[in-house]
Amino acid sequence: MTFHSNAFLFTILACCATSGCLSQDEQAEPLVAEEAMAPSEAEFTSVFNGTDLTGWTGSTSGYGVEDGHLVCFKEGGGNLYLADDYSDFAFRFEFKLEPNGNNGVGIRAVRGRNAAYEGMEIQILDNAGDQYRQLQPYQYHGSVYGVAPALRGYQMPVGEWNTEEIRAEGGHIQVTLNDQVIVDVDLEEVGRPATMDGNAHPGLFNESGAIGFLGHGHRIEFRNLRIQEL
Numbered sequence: 001m002t003f004h005s006n007a008f009l010f011t012i013l014a015c016c017a018t019s020g021c022l023s024q025d026e027q028a029e030p031l032v033a034e035e036a037m038a039p040s041e042a043e044f045t046s047v048f049n050g051t052d053l054t055g056w057t058g059s060t061s062g063y064g065v066e067d068g069h070l071v072c073f074k075e076g077g078g079n080l081y082l083a084d085d086y087s088d089f090a091f092r093f094e095f096k097l098e099p100n101g102n103n104g105v106g107i108r109a110v111r112g113r114n115a116a117y118e119g120m121e122i123q124i125l126d127n128a129g130d131q132y133r134q135l136q137p138y139q140y141h142g143s144v145y146g147v148a149p150a151l152r153g154y155q156m157p158v159g160e161w162n163t164e165e166i167r168a169e170g171g172h173i174q175v176t177l178n179d180q181v182i183v184d185v186d187l188e189e190v191g192r193p194a195t196m197d198g199n200a201h202p203g204l205f206n207e208s209g210a211i212g213f214l215g216h217g218h219r220i221e222f223r224n225l226r227i228q229e230l
Contacts, residue, residue: 041226043228044090044092044226044227044228045226045227045228046225046226047082047225047226047227048070048222048223048225050065050068050069050223051065051068052065053065053070053080055082055083056080056081056082056083056212057080057081057082057083057111058078058079058080058081058111058212059076059077059078059079059080059215060080061076061078062076062077062078062080062215063076063077063078063080063213063215066221068223069221069222069223070213070221070222070223070225071219071220071221071222072103072213072215072218072219072220072221072222073215073219074098074217074218074219075217076215076217077103077214077215077216077217077218078214078215079106079111079115079212079213079214079215080212080213080215081106081109081111081210081211081212082210082211082212082227085208085209085210085211086107086108086208086209086210086211086227086229087108087207087208087229088168088169088170088229088230089167089168089211089227089228089229089230090165090166090167090227090228090230091105091107091165091166091167091211091225091226091227092163092164092165092224092225092226092227093163093164093222093223093224093225093226094161094162094163094164094222094223094224095124095161095162095164095220095221095222096159096160096161096162096220096221096222097124097125097126097155097158097159097162097220098126098158098159098218098219098220099126099129099130099158100126100129100130100131100132100218101124101125101126101129101158101218101219101220102124102125102126102216102217102218103124103125103213103214103215103216103218103220104116104121104122104123104124104145104213104214104216105121105122105124105166105211105212105213105214106119106120106121106209106210106211106212106213106214107119107120107121107122107166107168107209107211108120108168108203108206108207108208108209108210108211109121109203109206109209109210109211109212110203110206110209110210111209111210113203115203115210115212115214116145116146116201116214117146117199117200117201117202117203118202118203118206119203119204119206119209119210120144120145120147120173120201120203120204121144121145121214122142122143122144122145122166122175122183123139123140123141123142123143123145123150124141124213124220125139125140125141126141126155126158127140127141127152127155128155128158136149136196136197137149137196138196138197140152141155141177141182142164142175142177142182142183143183144173144175144183144185144190146195146196146197146199146201147185147187147190147191147195147196147197147201147204148173148183148185148190148196149183149196150175150177150182150183151180151181151182151183152182154177154178154180154182155177155178156178161223162177162178163177163178163179164176164177164178167230169230171186171187171188171205172184172185172186172187173185173187187204187205191204191205211227
């Protein structure tokens, strides 16, 4: 399936999400990732040493290292960013949620500002959590917050590890969860003339910025964090 076909499918999904034709437990037709857009592991560089927060800046007190994993502490969190900024990239990691866990990945974000608006926030969320049964479609896991809803139904059960890749290349944003593409959009198509949430997202078209985790006081574990600059 070409990118334009995926963008067309996103449009259908967005209409269904806003009209309520898909329930939380229903699955839409899966998106299909192009084979050429799956770089090999050899092309990636680790960005977490498993020992300390070397190479990370920001809320270093809200996160720590346990058993070789990067952990967002319960009642901790905040924004923890990689020291360098990135433009086009593929970011791979694994994460494990607790019930009602909530975090996010800021990309092309302006440090010290709200990444969901001064950049983009890719949601990390327990989609099955009791607290989240009434969210908007663009608030569930993998969504570009406020901008593009993700397909649901592909998370592992709470307490098990999930694998994810976030790929940003120009205006093309793709999120793959457990080998399933759940977001595949063109920012020009979903960001103009207005976004789904109706709010201003002045950083949506940033050409580069920070990448990092956006903790909300829930314990989330991460491992195997690596990145490829495109």
